[in-house]
Amino acid sequence: LNQTPTLQELAGIVNRTDAISQLSSNSSTVTVLSMPKLPRLTNSTLHLQRERQFRLRASLPIILGAGVDMGSNDELFWFEVPEGIGVGKTLYYARHEQYQQQLNRAVLPVDPTWVMDALGLVRIDPNTVVDGPIVRQDGKLEVRSTLSMPDGVYQKVCFIDAGGGYVTDQLLYAPSGKLIAQSQATQHKYYEQVQCPLPHQVDLTLTPAVGEPLSMRIEVGNYAVNQLLSGDPNLFAMPQSASKAVDLTTLSLPAGPVVPSGPADYSASVPSAYPLRGTLR
Numbered sequence: 001l002n003q004t005p006t007l008q009e010l011a012g013i014v015n016r017t018d019a020i021s022q023l024s025s026n027s028s029t030v031t032v033l034s035m036p037k038l039p040r041l042t043n044s045t046l047h048l049q050r051e052r053q054f055r056l057r058a059s060l061p062i063i064l065g066a067g068v069d070m071g072s073n074d075e076l077f078w079f080e081v082p083e084g085i086g087v088g089k090t091l092y093y094a095r096h097e098q099y100q101q102q103l104n105r106a107v108l109p110v111d112p113t114w115v116m117d118a119l120g121l122v123r124i125d126p127n128t129v130v131d132g133p134i135v136r137q138d139g140k141l142e143v144r145s146t147l148s149m150p151d152g153v154y155q156k157v158c159f160i161d162a163g164g165g166y167v168t169d170q171l172l173y174a175p176s177g178k179l180i181a182q183s184q185a186t187q188h189k190y191y192e193q194v195q196c197p198l199p200h201q202v203d204l205t206l207t208p209a210v211g212e213p214l215s216m217r218i219e220v221g222n223y224a225v226n227q228l229l230s231g232d233p234n235l236f237a238m239p240q241s242a243s244k245a246v247d248l249t250t251l252s253l254p255a256g257p258v259v260p261s262g263p264a265d266y267s268a269s270v271p272s273a274y275p276l277r278g279t280l281r
Helices: 007-019 096-100 113-121
Strands: 022-031 041-049 053-059 067-072 076-084 088-095 129-135 141-149 152-161 166-173 179-191 196-206 214-220 244-247
Touching (some): 007 141, 007 196, 022 053, 022 113, 166 196
Parallel strands (some): 088 244
Antiparallel strands (some): 022 041, 041 053, 067 076, 076 088, 129 141, 166 179, 179 196, 196 214
16 A cells, blocks of 8 residues: 555455454464563464454463463353462353443453454454544554444554555554553564465553553464364363353442543544554644
8 A cells, every 4th residue: 555545445455354264373372461470371272263253272381270261252251360370270251242231340341352353353344434544654554443332432543554454553442532452463474375464473451440451462373274273172162170260240340430432533633532652644
């Protein structure tokens, strides 16, 4: 893209990834950046299948049970974490529809399907775009979209590499204007069979309503595209071995003050209430 494209042109380029229905890797690593004392989880597998099927399992091969299990299927999502060596594991889960009804009070701002988008499958729906594409000072293109949820209107900002035609950054803002999730994808490689690039390093940061942000890095050695490197018939089934299970919809935070839920006015040429990662031109 050598000049500012139309919205339809940009969407057509970015949405090339619609040709990808499955991604799989047995050569990935996970680093929890917000927990620097935790070693890299090098024994990791990653599998996803549109629209909501996702599984990321990462562990330390020398310490049994020391790792995480994050996943999603059509009905619910979960993440399982160890409570300590030999202590057992706790499984946190929620049904998608129930969780979306209380996002303004949820302990996590997004579910694991956000990770699927960050891994290169984000798409642009021109019908939801409220501004853009515009050219940023760093040469990337930017579009802003809205997402209507039960608690109000969320806004998502995407930065697109103009040369490669792929999304590099996503920023998700709550109706209050707070940045609640962001991702940055780098080290893209081109996959000729689907004629689009995919990132091999993704940094994610989730900011809950209370507590410290959770940041993690996913590094992928190689992808299998449109196939799953697993023969497990329960690949996208929630695990049942945890000693403790907690429904996240029962852990919602106390409701705060009412915040206007309408989208903020936005223009590329004037200051925005939402902080951006650069100066627009």
